[in-house]
Amino acid sequence: MSDILKINYKKFVLNNGLEVVLYKDNSLPLTAVNLWYKVGSANEAPGKTGFAHLFEHMMFQGSRNVPKEKHFQYIQEAGGSLNGSTSLDRTNYYETVPSDSLELALWLESDRMGFLLPSLTEEKLQNQKDVVMNERRQRCDNQPYGLAWELIFKNVFPENHPYHSPTIGWMEDIEKFNLDDVKQFFKTYYSPNNCSLVVAGNIEYSSAEKSVRKYFEEINSSETIPNVAIPEFEIKLNSEFVHYDNVQLPRIYLVWKSDKLYGIDDASLDMTADILGGSKNSRLNKRLHFDLDLVQDVSCFQYSANREGLFVIVATAKPGVSLDSIKAEIFNILEKFKSAGPEQQEILKSKNSNNSTFIYSLQKIDGLADQINGYNCTLEEPNSFIYDLERYTLVNEETIKFVSQNYLSKQFFELRIVPKNENK
Amino acid sequence: MKINREIKPSANGEISFTLPELDNFKLSSGLNVTLIKKDNLPIIHLNLLLNAGSKFDPENKKGLAYLTSLVIDEGAAGLSSLEIDDEFETLGTIFRASTDSDLIYFSMLSLTDNFRKSVDLLAKIITKPDFNHSDFERERNKLLTKITQLRDDAGSIASLLFENLIYAPSFYAHPVIGKYDDVNSISRDELLNFYSNYFCPSDSHLIVVGSISKRDLLNELESNFSCWKNIGKTKASQLQIAETSKKHLFICNKEDAPQSELRIGHLTNSRSHPDYFGKSILNTILGGQFSSRLNHNLREEKGFTYGVNSSFDYNKESGSFGIATAVKTENTVDALNEILIEMNRIKNDVTDEEVDFAKSYLIKRFPSLFQTNNQLSNNVMVLVSHNLPSDYFDRYLEMIEQCDTKTVLEMADKYLYPENIVTVIVGNKNEILKSLDRIEWEQVTELDFEGNVIGSL
Numbered sequence: 109m110s111d112i113l114k115i116n117y118k119k120f121v122l123n124n125g126l127e128v129v130l131y132k133d134n135s136l137p138l139t140a141v142n143l144w145y146k147v148g149s150a151n152e153a154p155g156k157t158g159f160a161h162l163f164e165h166m167m168f169q170g171s172r173n174v175p176k177e178k179h180f181q182y183i184q185e186a187g188g189s190l191n192g193s194t195s196l197d198r199t200n201y202y203e204t205v206p207s208d209s210l211e212l213a214l215w216l217e218s219d220r221m222g223f224l225l226p227s228l229t230e231e232k233l234q235n236q237k238d239v240v241m242n243e244r245r246q247r248c249d250n251q252p253y254g255l256a257w258e259l260i261f262k263n264v265f266p267e268n269h270p271y272h273s274p275t276i277g278w279m280e281d282i283e284k285f286n287l288d289d290v291k292q293f294f295k296t297y298y299s300p301n302n303c304s305l306v307v308a309g310n311i312e313y314s315s316a317e318k319s320v321r322k323y324f325e326e327i328n329s330s331e332t333i334p335n336v337a338i339p340e341f342e343i344k345l346n347s348e349f350v351h352y353d354n355v356q357l358p359r360i361y362l363v364w365k366s367d368k369l370y371g372i373d374d375a376s377l378d379m380t381a382d383i384l385g386g387s388k389n390s391r392l393n394k395r396l397h398f399d400l401d402l403v404q405d406v407s408c409f410q411y412s413a414n415r416e417g418l419f420v421i422v423a424t425a426k427p428g429v430s431l432d433s434i435k436a437e438i439f440n441i442l443e444k445f446k447s448a449g450p451e452q453q454e455i456l457k458s459k460n461s462n463n464s465t466f467i468y469s470l471q472k473i474d475g476l477a478d479q480i481n482g483y484n485c486t487l488e489e490p491n492s493f494i495y496d497l498e499r500y501t502l503v504n505e506e507t508i509k510f511v512s513q514n515y516l517s518k519q520f521f522e523l524r525i526v527p528k529n530e531n532k
Numbered sequence: 533m534k535i536n537r538e539i540k541p542s543a544n545g546e547i548s549f550t551l552p553e554l555d556n557f558k559l560s561s562g563l564n565v566t567l568i569k570k571d572n573l574p575i576i577h578l579n580l581l582l583n584a585g586s587k588f589d590p591e592n593k594k595g596l597a598y599l600t601s602l603v604i605d606e607g608a609a610g611l612s613s614l615e616i617d618d619e620f621e622t623l624g625t626i627f628r629a630s631t632d633s634d635l636i637y638f639s640m641l642s643l644t645d646n647f648r649k650s651v652d653l654l655a656k657i658i659t660k661p662d663f664n665h666s667d668f669e670r671e672r673n674k675l676l677t678k679i680t681q682l683r684d685d686a687g688s689i690a691s692l693l694f695e696n697l698i699y700a701p702s703f704y705a706h707p708v709i710g711k712y713d714d715v716n717s718i719s720r721d722e723l724l725n726f727y728s729n730y731f732c733p734s735d736s737h738l739i740v741v742g743s744i745s746k747r748d749l750l751n752e753l754e755s756n757f758s759c760w761k762n763i764g765k766t767k768a769s770q771l772q773i774a775e776t777s778k779k780h781l782f783i784c785n786k787e788d789a790p791q792s793e794l795r796i797g798h799l800t801n802s803r804s805h806p807d808y809f810g811k812s813i814l815n816t817i818l819g820g821q822f823s824s825r826l827n828h829n830l831r832e833e834k835g836f837t838y839g840v841n842s843s844f845d846y847n848k849e850s851g852s853f854g855i856a857t858a859v860k861t862e863n864t865v866d867a868l869n870e871i872l873i874e875m876n877r878i879k880n881d882v883t884d885e886e887v888d889f890a891k892s893y894l895i896k897r898f899p900s901l902f903q904t905n906n907q908l909s910n911n912v913m914v915l916v917s918h919n920l921p922s923d924y925f926d927r928y929l930e931m932i933e934q935c936d937t938k939t940v941l942e943m944a945d946k947y948l949y950p951e952n953i954v955t956v957i958v959g960n961k962n963e964i965l966k967s968l969d970r971i972e973w974e975q976v977t978e979l980d981f982e983g984n985v986i987g988s989l
Contacts, residue, residue, distance in 0.1 A: 112573065135572050137547045137899055138899065172537070176832070177823060181823040184897075185892045188896075188897070206900075208544055208545040212543070214541075215541050219537060234835070238836075238860075239838055240838075242837050242859070242860055243838040245791045245838075245860065246838050249791075250858070252684035252685055322535055323535070326534065355684050356680050387618075388617035398670070404674065404677050404678070426677060453622075456622060458621075461621050462624075464624025464642075465624075467573060467574070467575060470573055471573065471906075472904055
């Protein structure tokens with residue numbers, strides 16, 4: 109299996125600091141262009157939450173040689189697909205085009221990397237602020253349990269921590285942004301030396317390299333990219349937060365501070381989460397749903413980002429069941445698991461599922477390009493598929509027992525989202 | 533060397549793309565099979581389509597098909613629900629049951645090495661389900677709770693109300709997930725009946741895409757599915773849909789909602805009609821992709837919404853045209869008016885540039901629809917579900933190419949009826965009514981979450 113995961117690639121760095129990775133796969137006449145700018149909501153200043161994401165929207169509003177809305181239109185006309193996304197730690201932009209249109213994608217990406225500012229207008233900014241505020245309404249405010257994630261981040265991470273606020277931002281901050289904010293953000297972070305570009309698919313290395321150099325080499329870099337300060341912190345007290353929402357059933361979230369992405373315990377925590385709540389016969393689902401019928405659903409996951417990680421258990425109560433009884437049962441299960449550890453069969457099951465998922469993820473060139481870029485940005489090695497898989501192969505009974513005892517015995521944050529009519 | 537950035541680069545090089553070959557055959561049990569051999573990865577995707585969707589739900593038992601699909605993998609050939617799931621997980625195989633109004637389908641993605649064991653498990657589920665009492669009770673309760681939870685989500689409510697209104701009184705009107713009182717009254721015997729009436733090989737189709745030879749596949753399938761001998765029930769279609777009436781607005785109140793969920797549209801003809809291609813171009817221009825008129829107007833000009841889209845959606849025996857969006861409450865009526873303006877405008881005014889763009893979009897993206905095993909399988913599913921000719925994909929580009937601006941205007945005239953639309957809004961009723969033009973909107977009815985009429989507004 110590791111043969112398929114051995115990705116051949118070519119990597120080079122332009123004089124302006126732009127990292128470039130080329131990966132050739134000629135099975136279909138498609139090429140993926142994928143850029144990661146190493147800036148996300150973690151880089152936002154206080155009172156400016158949501159800005160990295162709003163800025164991502166502005167990147168689709170045209171640049172010096174590309175009129176408003178034409179970025180989308182040109183790519184679509186060529187038969188391509190495209191988008192962008194913002195997370196805590198990075199912002200990515202991507203196009204997948206028929207391979208004859210590689211230069212089109214490079215031209216568009218380089219024009220906005222180098223020449224975004226001349227086309228900025230107040231009108232465009234106002235428009236995208238309205239769009240983003242509607243995105244927030246649609247994804248968070250008008251969604252059942254839609255505020256859970258931001259309530260967790262706000263309460264778990266201290267105010268001076270870069271993960272304290274949600275990536276989409278607080279409404280009152282989004283409303284306040286002005287053109288100077290946009291210009292300053294662009295000058296600070298949207299520089300070739302803060303970016304990694306992957307071109308993957310039906311390419312020839314020499315001509316693809318030539319095209320990349322042609323469009324990106326002349327773009328200037330900014331001097332320094334400011335660092336983000338990460339304050340040390342622990343969850344010091346078991347604390348509880350209750351939020352009343354337009355929902356039918358109460359839901360409980362238990363959140364522990366865990367390990368960051370590719371941290372030494374990340375894979376063991378991931379597998380622990382899978383054994384506890386990742387499948388039908390996982391510990392939590394079997395006990396809470398099959399044996400006791402206390403929950404409508406229960407899940408468990410290790411969320412790991414570049415700077416921190418969280419271990420989360422989520423359960424929705426069956427009608428008439430109290431969250432207290434569910435919480436008590438969750439802790440019974442955890443205590444038993446911490447002392448006895450996992451069974452061999454549980455570990456095997458989790459490893460096999462993980463192996464297959466790796467293979468299945470190789471099917472689409474856009475996903476592959478993004479994965480390669482993630483490896484390049486986070487691990488500084490584009491071909492980290494085998495490394496990544498081996499992290500999981502090395503997990504065993506002892507490491508799982510260790511992380512469950514070490515992390516899940518600490519203080520935690522508890523969020524309850526409860527139907528409005530139970531607000532007495 | 534400085535480059536001239538003012539010039540948009542033109543396409544450069546050749547695109548060569550060959551459609552995958554379909555191999556169709558029948559098993560001794562009567563089960564139809566389509567195989568696409570795809571060897572780039574050691575994986576196999578399988579999709580078993582059963583003619584057993586929610587349109588076959590009996591009166592007062594709405595939700596029976598869906599419930600059957602939920603219970604069927606909860607125990608088979610003596611294996612318990614948890615044992616079955618453990619086996620799939622240990623094999624690294626992803627197994628999923630889905631239901632829509634026409635079909636129940638079971639999809640499976642496995643490594644080639646584990647295909648044999650995975651098929652063996654799938655065959656047990658399909659041919660030897662246990663339908664244990666306790667599993668049945670548990671899944672039915674879970675479904676009842678799921679139906680209760682539906683009302684949390686304004687977007688889902690809007691979509692269900694919309695389908696209910698345009699398809700009434702036909703078997704496409706009720707939600708696949710079912711109705712609370714109906715599901716509550718379903719017995720295990722009714723489930724067993726549904727299984728024996730609708731789970732039969734001769735009326736089913738298996739699509740396999742992946743790294744496996746026909747001979748190996750045949751061996752696996754014959755040894756596992758030859759015991760499946762269910763004859764089933766003859767199904768007669770009785771599609772009855774009310775004639776479209778005058779334009780009608782339905783509001784479902786969601787207090788304090790910061791946005792309104794809008795669904796606007798009407799019926800259309802079936803997928804197999806040759807006008808499909810012209811309609812696709814029309815819809816591409818109107819609201820079928822990001823650079824559409826609707827998205828330009830409502831998002832990029834007005835900032836009313838995060839996004840809006842339109843689509844022609846097709847069932848086996850009918851279809852619908854619908855526009856969907858979520859807009860800030862205070863912009864609800866303005867957004868609705870703009871949507872109507874766009875529906876009317878496109879009936880008189882379509883430019884050659886727009887048609888060229890839409891054709892280019894549909895033609896050039898074609899190879900990207902054949903990347904993953906799952907995509908290939910879905911494409912075959914479209915052929916099977918809608919009885920399309922076997923050369924459908926071979927002729928697709930030619931059929932799109934043939935359309936011009938005149939065709940698109942004809943399609944707009946023939947298939948968009950802004951005067952007869954059904955409109956559903958789930959949102960803050962009082963705020964919306966404040967700005968609603970009552971000359972434009974004579975018929976306004978308030979519905980509850982389940983579609984019951986509360987009264988005229």
